[in-house]
Amino acid sequence: MNALTRDSNAWHLVGSIDDIPSQGARCVENGETKIAVFRTADDRIFALEDKCPHKNGPLSQGIVHGGCVTCPLHNWVISLETGAATGADEGRTASFPVRLDGRDIYLNLEQGA
Amino acid sequence: MSKQRLVIIGNGMAPGRLLEHLFEAAPDAYDVTIFNAEPRVNYDRIMLSPVLSGEKTFEDIIIHGDAWYEEHGITLHRGEKVTGIDRVAREVTGASGITAAYDKLVIATGSSPFIIPVPGHKLPGVLAYRDLDDVDGMLRAASRGGRAVVIGGGLLGLEAAAGLKSRGMDVTVLHLMPTLMERQLDPAAGYLLQKELESRGIEVRCGANTKAILGGSEVEGVELEDGTVIDASLVVMAVGIRPSVDLAREVGLEVGRGIQTDLAMRTSDPDVFSLGECAEVDGRVYGLVAPLYQMAKVAAEHLAGPSEAAFAHAETPTKLKVTGINLYSVGDFGDGPDREDVVLRDAARGSYRRVILRDDRVIGAVLYGDVADGMWYNELLKSGEDVSAMRETLIFGQAHQGGRMDADPLAAVANLSADAEICGCNGVCKGKIVQAITDKGLTSLGEVRAHTKASASCGTCTGLVESVMALTLGETFAKKAEGMCDCTDLGHGEVRRLIKAQGLKSIPAVMQELEWKSSHGCAKCRPALNYYLLSDWPGEYKDDQQSRFINERVHANIQKDGTYSVVPRMWGGMTSSDELRAIADVVDKFAIPDVKVTGGQRIDLLGVKKEDLPAVWADLNAAGLVSGHAYAKGLRTVKTCVGSTWCRFGTQDSTGLGIKLEKFLWGSWTPAKVKLAVTGCPRNCAEATCKDIGVICVDSGYEIVYGGAAGLHIQGTTKLGTVKTEEEVIEIAAAMTQMYREQGFYLERIYKWAERVGYDTIKAAILDDTDSRRAYYERFVFSQQFAQTDPWSERVSGVDKHEFKPLAVFGEEAETPASVEPAE
Numbered sequence: 031m032n033a034l035t036r037d038s039n040a041w042h043l044v045g046s047i048d049d050i051p052s053q054g055a056r057c058v059e060n061g062e063t064k065i066a067v068f069r070t071a072d073d074r075i076f077a078l079e080d081k082c083p084h085k086n087g088p089l090s091q092g093i094v095h096g097g098c099v100t101c102p103l104h105n106w107v108i109s110l111e112t113g114a115a116t117g118a119d120e121g122r123t124a125s126f127p128v129r130l131d132g133r134d135i136y137l138n139l140e141q142g143a
Numbered sequence: 144m145s146k147q148r149l150v151i152i153g154n155g156m157a158p159g160r161l162l163e164h165l166f167e168a169a170p171d172a173y174d175v176t177i178f179n180a181e182p183r184v185n186y187d188r189i190m191l192s193p194v195l196s197g198e199k200t201f202e203d204i205i206i207h208g209d210a211w212y213e214e215h216g217i218t219l220h221r222g223e224k225v226t227g228i229d230r231v232a233r234e235v236t237g238a239s240g241i242t243a244a245y246d247k248l249v250i251a252t253g254s255s256p257f258i259i260p261v262p263g264h265k266l267p268g269v270l271a272y273r274d275l276d277d278v279d280g281m282l283r284a285a286s287r288g289g290r291a292v293v294i295g296g297g298l299l300g301l302e303a304a305a306g307l308k309s310r311g312m313d314v315t316v317l318h319l320m321p322t323l324m325e326r327q328l329d330p331a332a333g334y335l336l337q338k339e340l341e342s343r344g345i346e347v348r349c350g351a352n353t354k355a356i357l358g359g360s361e362v363e364g365v366e367l368e369d370g371t372v373i374d375a376s377l378v379v380m381a382v383g384i385r386p387s388v389d390l391a392r393e394v395g396l397e398v399g400r401g402i403q404t405d406l407a408m409r410t411s412d413p414d415v416f417s418l419g420e421c422a423e424v425d426g427r428v429y430g431l432v433a434p435l436y437q438m439a440k441v442a443a444e445h446l447a448g449p450s451e452a453a454f455a456h457a458e459t460p461t462k463l464k465v466t467g468i469n470l471y472s473v474g475d476f477g478d479g480p481d482r483e484d485v486v487l488r489d490a491a492r493g494s495y496r497r498v499i500l501r502d503d504r505v506i507g508a509v510l511y512g513d514v515a516d517g518m519w520y521n522e523l524l525k526s527g528e529d530v531s532a533m534r535e536t537l538i539f540g541q542a543h544q545g546g547r548m549d550a551d552p553l554a555a556v557a558n559l560s561a562d563a564e565i566c567g568c569n570g571v572c573k574g575k576i577v578q579a580i581t582d583k584g585l586t587s588l589g590e591v592r593a594h595t596k597a598s599a600s601c602g603t604c605t606g607l608v609e610s611v612m613a614l615t616l617g618e619t620f621a622k623k624a625e626g627m628c629d630c631t632d633l634g635h636g637e638v639r640r641l642i643k644a645q646g647l648k649s650i651p652a653v654m655q656e657l658e659w660k661s662s663h664g665c666a667k668c669r670p671a672l673n674y675y676l677l678s679d680w681p682g683e684y685k686d687d688q689q690s691r692f693i694n695e696r697v698h699a700n701i702q703k704d705g706t707y708s709v710v711p712r713m714w715g716g717m718t719s720s721d722e723l724r725a726i727a728d729v730v731d732k733f734a735i736p737d738v739k740v741t742g743g744q745r746i747d748l749l750g751v752k753k754e755d756l757p758a759v760w761a762d763l764n765a766a767g768l769v770s771g772h773a774y775a776k777g778l779r780t781v782k783t784c785v786g787s788t789w790c791r792f793g794t795q796d797s798t799g800l801g802i803k804l805e806k807f808l809w810g811s812w813t814p815a816k817v818k819l820a821v822t823g824c825p826r827n828c829a830e831a832t833c834k835d836i837g838v839i840c841v842d843s844g845y846e847i848v849y850g851g852a853a854g855l856h857i858q859g860t861t862k863l864g865t866v867k868t869e870e871e872v873i874e875i876a877a878a879m880t881q882m883y884r885e886q887g888f889y890l891e892r893i894y895k896w897a898e899r900v901g902y903d904t905i906k907a908a909i910l911d912d913t914d915s916r917r918a919y920y921e922r923f924v925f926s927q928q929f930a931q932t933d934p935w936s937e938r939v940s941g942v943d944k945h946e947f948k949p950l951a952v953f954g955e956e957a958e959t960p961a962s963v964e965p966a967e
Contacts (some may be wrong), residue, residue, distance in 0.1 A: 042951075042953070044950055044951040045950045045951055049945065050945075050950070051688070051689055052688050052689065052946065053689040053690075054688075055160050056945060056949065056950035057950060058949060058951045058952070058953070059952040059953065067950060070663075071662070072662075084739055085703070086705075087705070088701075088705040091693040091697075091701060091705070092666070092693070093666040093669060093670070093690065093691075093692065093693075095661075095663055095665045095666055095669065096661060096662060096663055096665070098665075098666070101691045102692065102694075103701070103703065105666065107666070117593045139953070
């Protein structure tokens, strides 16, 4: 557990890539907002608000495949890169800048878009 | 292996069809020899009437020409009547002395026409209506003109009468009964038919009893019982057929009305089969072609190898093959106190239809004139569905049943309005699907599902959606077998087969060797592959948590708000004060908002926060409660009634047996969820007859049923069999579960699997063949040693702890740690 204080306009160390299972996700709580941090099979990291654009399903609980996650509630498939629904569905969830420094994951809490 | 010798006596339509099936199933199993009393190849006997009327020639109705016999190496002895069978030496002898030895013999001697033994019945000019020789005789008589008297106003007699009329003869039909075709038509339709024939110049006399056929060297007339004499140069007797059983009787086979066979078409001699009009199966003999073809299929399967195929009686519709006369009848249309009639008459059009109902189900139909709906009524009859909802419009036919699609789905769908709902689950109407196809240029079912959601849920409307696509896209829409997902063109069956055949033991191995089109699969194929590998390689394959749906990963059921529900196991639905106290304490301690009793006799704790799950489980574990797997594609519940322990009707200890079953079966992963029930008597309080596997206790033992469903689809179970002991019940339930585990497609419930592989196949493997049952049982027991671990206690002790804790928490207040959880 990494209990941290919020520091605006800065990148935050939230943990190590090894804390997240391959093709899995963990959450970062920022006050009322939950951010899902995803790790793909090829060790890329993405961060999205943990809310499906459809019915607010927790995307962190979905199955990660390729560059997408399938929402556990109604099987919408969301792009990890853009937060947009793929296929015929329309909608977009907020995404956050995230970067890897060695094994360390840095998340920018302020630039959610 | 050298070929066996198959000898067939008779060369009619039934043995012809038998050979077609046999050559398909086991092309090289037999050397075939046929003895045919007729000097011909095999022809379509039911098309004799069009030959008689001149609408077809003999060549038109040949089924198998000479080339076919050559191609299959069949020795055909034409015009060679069999005179003897030596069942000890296994040899058949023909009239001219030809012999043939056999390993298997098929007797298909057909039937002979019944000739009423009135004086003069042997005069030249008296014919039956049975084979091509009879047709030739009638045509010769017709060329001389004069009057033909047809005795018998049934199907064959009327076809003969119409044929002779069209060949220019005057024709009189004599019929003993008060109305024509009384076995297929009710009096009203018989009357309309008589009027129609009379309008064509055919004289019809009903209630006419033939006393004698008159003449010296040849036929001159017919005398009736009432003294009437009718001149005739030709008399055709068409009063019925008799199975030809003389040969079979002579050689000591069991003979009743026909040559008696079991449901496999085997006679009392296991090496001798019989089929066709000469065979009597389950007490019935048949003269229409559909059941004869069914016999042929059954017999062919048994000749090809061990088989469970069995003949089953079905109502066969009757149609009269007389050009311009349309009638159709099927089923039972006798009068009775328990029946209801619905009748529609249109005198101007000369049409009549009558549908006979019993208990709101169609049991028979008679149509005259407009017969287009005959097939639809026959479908309703066969399906036995309750028609009370369409009672008012039933008689008007299918076109008046908005949205019904039984007979011709394309036509029925074409008739639907744009507002008609196609997909009930997702509320998608026809117009929306058509518009999506047109606007977005969709061409595959997958695309239509993605854009409209039509058939994307329960899938029962898939056929309708495909019909809409076919109508919208025309010929460019070719329905093709869909792969298990977009990552592969292989279906589930192929993938399962190849996993075993190629020894693939990991998800990446499957994707590599089977040429997956995506790099790491998708949310559809990964859970399926994970299951297949887990089921096929017990103890070897390591479960991939990331390929599991969240519920199976965290051992609870996700709810719409992202919280979870927790269901502890209550073996056989039994609980205790200690367990209830522990549950109550957990509810208070974790402020769980809702507590609900489930349909499977469990208690559901709803609204548990994900991070609380391990602590909730720890408290429940402490009271001896373990995971109820309410989230699993696995054994969910065994529902029971109180049985003989308490109930005054209970016949066995249903609760005890339910607990034993649940303790034996829990933990194993299956293609889809599995629910059981054990009920203590046929009153069925535990609702065993809609479960995947159900047990109904009776005085003499335990009746086992399976393949029930009570979800999106409602279906009663099918009986497997009755056994004497609890041990047998447990072995059978485990063996069936294992067979399902090995064969089922991911998310395919037991009833769907059973429909796909066949209830007979399952019964044969699980009930009848005890070696096969034992093998499945042992494989199940082996795999259980890796499965029966309580997932809750594993996680309480730290497994997958990352699942239940946030990666990081940022507090609202600077410098305040936002979490009190211990550090990792």
